[in-house]
């Protein structure tokens with residue numbers, strides 16, 4: 001570890017991952033001690049980025065550097081086990097014939113620890129992930145949540161400089177996912193990590209920084225507080241579970257390109273492009289005709305999708321969305337024209353540099 005890497009805020013990971021066969025071309029940087037969440041839909045290229053950083057997929061172009069040390073480019077590649085990077089893949093990939101303890105001891109053993117020391121480290125990690133006493137079991141004797149914990153322990157027992165977690169809650173039932181979420185939340189403190197997810201909840205829960213990935217590219221990146229609450233594109237807003245209304249500032253209001261006036265708080269000067277972001281739960285829904293409640297700006301769109309979400313349904317328009325009671329959603333059909341009521345008084349933020 002270089003002295004620079006010990007400095008809080010120093011850049012740990014710097015990469016430009018180009019994997020042409022998978023159409024991935026993504027640039028990322030990550031400072032020491034921070035957690036970066038890669039937020040994107042299925043197939044966006046998130047796993048490919050992690051696999052390339054870990055050394056499991058070759059780069060077509062670009063580079064991966066850790067603490068200023070080049071690990072890979074299109075011509076050279078440090079072997080995965082020598083990178084100081086731990087990857088928790090979606091399938092856990094535990095060795096099925098080894099005991100749980102030996103699975104976790106694998107990393108320390110590879111780093112030269114004696115068998116006894118590696119086993120002691122493994123037992124210590126098993127206790128830290130809540131699996132005290134499970135060391136003699138085989139992976140096939142574990143529940144999905146337990147197996148995920150073992151995989152986490154195995155990744156961390158190797159003492160990686162950077163931990164990569166690929167959809168760490170995928171395939172777990174609600175109870176197990178909640179437990180693993182709490183465990184990961186405590187383990188990520190002070191650690192340098194990248195977590196992939198398609199779920200905004202994970203971004204809100206873990207991210208210091210967020211990079212939104214679409215079609216193999218990073219389309220928005222920055223501090224979580226900025227990217228999640230002030231998204232700049234409809235895609236980033238959707239990934240952050242927000243709806244975005246874009247327009248031009250006029251007379252203290254945001255006026256959409258269709259001419260709807262949205263009263264806002266703050267915002268840049270007249271004539272500047274700006275946006276407000278709302279939670280779908282805060283957006284109201286009415287028929288296209290008839291009375292409209294005051295205190296909102298009403299924007300008419302066609303229904304494009306009805307997405308069940310537990311005890312609510314998210315009604316998507318072409319750009320807006322609202323969470324409504326299933327009984328109300330049941331009255332709607334795809335293509336219906338409806339009015340979304342965006343609350344007045346949201347904070348407007350600039351979309352163009354001043």
Ligand SMILES: Nc1ncnc2c1ncn2[C@@H]1O[C@H](COP(=O)(O)OP(=O)(O)OP(=O)(O)O)[C@@H](O)[C@H]1O
Pocket residue numbers: 021022023040041042043044045046047048049167
């Ligand atoms: N082993 C592979 N061989 C060839 N192409 C692959 C392989 N794995 C993924 N791809 C392709 O690369 C692209 C990116 O996939 P990737 O798995 O990285 O996306 P993702 O964002 O992680 O999605 P998911 O959340 O579904 O895992 C996709 O077009 C996918 O079909």
